[in-house]
Structures are given as structure tokens and as C-alpha cells.
Amino acid sequence: MDKDLTKLNKDELINLARELAWNDEYGCYTRPGFRKMIWPSIAQEARWLIYFDIDGMGELNALHTHAGVNAMIKNSLSIRGSDYLAGQRYSGDEFFVCVTDDPERGETDPIQLAVRLKEALRENGLSATFAIAPVISDDLMENLEPAVQLVEQAKDRNERGIIIIAPGDPR
Secondary structure (H helix, E strand, C coil): CCCCHHHCCHHHHHHHHHHHCEECCCCEEEHHHHHHHHHHHHCCCEEEEEEEEECCHHHHHHHHHHHHHHHHHHHHCCCCCCCEEEEEECCCEEEEEEEECECCCECCCHHHHHHHHHHHHHHCCCCEEEEEEECCCCCHHHHHHHHHHHHHHHHHCCCCCCEEECCCCCC
């Protein structure tokens, strides 16, 4: 950015924050952007979190390049507008979907959505390990952590491409 950030007005800062909250590579919110800008306004409506980690990223990147794999992921991640998708990149590619009830259709089945995402990834040559956790509080990370742990444990056991459901019901 060419402009001095200390000289931006409030509207320019808000627009910059929105831009930084979105990841164009994947067509989803960044984890910090989602946590700070989106979650506070939807926490009460959130029912489930679907966390997933793309399997075999090192091999995929070597075979298809980073840009190629990013395009494959983006092509796979299409969800309805009333749900929210966030992604982050650490050693692999990890994403989560915040599932809210559809205002027109009622309650959403997070298992069906996870299966659809899994199938879309497969159609694009990808695999992911999934975990679904109920939303039990207004603290995003408290809600997400059980799913993260389940995926990590499954990968430690070399179980990939599966869907695991954390115990409990949404609040």
C-alpha cells in the first residue's frame, strides 16, 4: 500500500480491514478476519463448526504447484450464503465452516454439508479429514478446539479422509 496508514480516515480503515479479512486465493474469510469481524455478529445463530484439514498437502504442492492446489481448493469450496467459511494456512491447509440454520429451510444437517464438501474436494482431486463440533458458547476457539483435536488425533492414527463427530449438542 502506498498510503501512510496513520493518515487513513475511518472509512478507509474499515475498507482495509475488510480486504485483510478475505482470502482471495481460497474465496473465504481469513481466520482472524472471521473471528474479529464476522463471528461477533453471528455467534448466537451459529449451530455447528465443521473443521477440515486437506490431506497430503506436501505431495499435492509438489505435483500441482501451490497455485494449482489453491485453485483446486477454491473450486471445491462452495457453500450456501447463510454459512460462513474461514481458512488458514499453517503446515497444511485448514478450514472451518460455521453452520447456521437456513432461514428458509430450517435446521441444517452438518453431516450432509461435510459429506458434500468431502465429495467436492474428491471431485477436484483432493482429500480432507473432517470433524464436526457443536457450538456451545460465544467463544469461537472453545467451540473449534474439539474438532481440531479430533482431526489431529485421526491424522496421528493415519486415518485420513474421514468425518468425525464430537459429542454434544449445540446450545
